[in-house]
Amino acid sequence: MPAPPRIAFLRARLDEDEREAQAGAQLHDGEPADPSYADGIADLEAAGWEPQAAQRFNRYVAHFDPARALRDIASKRKILEEHGPERVREGWNAERDICQTCRYDEGLDTFPYGHCPTVVALAEPYAEHPDYPKDSEWAPT
Known part of the structure; x- marks a missing residue:
């Protein structure tokens, strides 16, 4: 059975993020980025950045180094697994x-697979992605 659109969308975005993080890790031989990377700061300063701005930017990039990004991606995949499908019977043949995980909303109706609040929240950071549907059902809250 194919995954619901939001689940498929999230899996594709996580695959993209993983490829980018792995490519970034190769730049640092798999080691976390160094927030005091002197050459990077010098390059930014040479490009016209103020020294403090270059240092802040370098710390920001180091904070989101590839190893951290890969751990983040792995944790999001675990969350998606935790919010996987459960087949329920409705009536005689349905x-x-x-x-x-979420199963029921406040009105005691069930959350369809791929539509629970957790999965919706995981998709919201990708709202600017060109494949993110622009219909109201997917609108970030």
Whole structure:
């Protein structure tokens, strides 16, 4: 059974993020970026950056180094697994998949698989991605 659109979208974005983080890790031989990377600061200063701005930018980049990004991606994949499908029976012949973790919203109706608040929140940071649907169902809150 194919994944619901939001789940497929998230998996594709995490795959993209992982490829970028792995490429970035190769630049540092797999080691975390050094926030005091002197050559990087010198390069930014040579490009016209103020020294303090160059240092702040370098610290920012080092904070989101590839190793951290890969751990973040792995944790988001675990969350998606935790919010996987659970098949439920409705009536005599009807079945559908709901979120195995959230299961019920406040009105005691079920959250369809891929539509629980956790999965919706995981997709929201990608709202500017060209593949992110612009319909109201996907609108970030």
